[in-house]
Amino acid sequence: MINMPALVLRTARHAPLTTEPCVHLVDDDEHFRIAIGLLLSTSGIHTKGYHSAEHFLSVYVPQDNECLLLDLRMPGIGGLELQRKMNERHINLPVIVISAFAETPSVVETIRNGAIDFLEKPIEEVALIDKVTKALATDRSRKAETGDLHRRLHRLSDRERQVMQGFIDAKTTQEVARHLGISPKTVEKHRVHIFEKLAVSSVPELMCLLARQVK
Structure with missing residues (x-):
């Protein structure tokens, strides 16, 4: 179920904070983190390194131009479980999964959980830069759409939100x-205003618009 107050708060919490591109790198191999950081x-x-999934979850702060490079196999919480926890917390980052093994079932599962790409170790420089650049562009596009919805939602009156x-x-x-406790005619007037402010033409279209923001 979509809850309006929760959606508005979540959208505000994920509002853009900075424009500097940043790659969050979660990998238990310190030498690998340093090498990727220097390469990018x-x-x-800019690269922010995290030695574990737990470390990432404890200190992550959202910004507006970011993506995540995520090692599939790590001690403790692995890549798949981190994705699930991110989804539970509504951390909507473009994820590129990295692994020394092309584990087809696991890779398929990461895609189902929202990953947008995969890199196999050892990583080629050109492929890394290309995929990271695309992931950052994806994040900017998502955040722009979220920010636009946030602005439109805040144009609604309290009564329009209730309707x-x-x-x-x-x-x-x-x-x-x-x-x-109002008349059906008044509800219809509010519905027209809601559709105009959110630039939708039907309730199903409204539901699709809101659903994209709570995934």
Whole structure:
């Protein structure tokens, strides 16, 4: 179920904070983290290294131009489990999975969990730069869309939010009217204003718009 107050707060929490490109690298191999950091720095990309999934989860702060390089096999929480925890916490980062082994079932599972690409160790410089550049572009696009929705949502009045929540909960116009103690005609007026402010033309389109932001 989509909850409007939670959605607005989540959108605000993930608002852009900085424009410097940053790659979060979660890998238990310190030498690998240093090597990748030096390599990406030649392209003007800053790298933040984390020695474990637990370390990443404990200190991660969102920004607006970022992606994640994630080792599949690590002591403790592995790459797959970290993805699940990120999804639970609504950490919506473009993820590039890295591994010394082309483990097809595991790679497929990471894609299902939201990873956008895969790199096999040893990593080729050209492939790394290309995939990271695309991942950063994906993040900027996602954050721009989220920011646009955030601005549109804040144009809604409190009553319009209540009416919209009723439609999200699959209530009919009459049910929303009874729940809020207003007339069906007033509900319809609010519905028109909601659609205009959010640039949608139907409740299904509204649901699709909001659902993209809570994945």
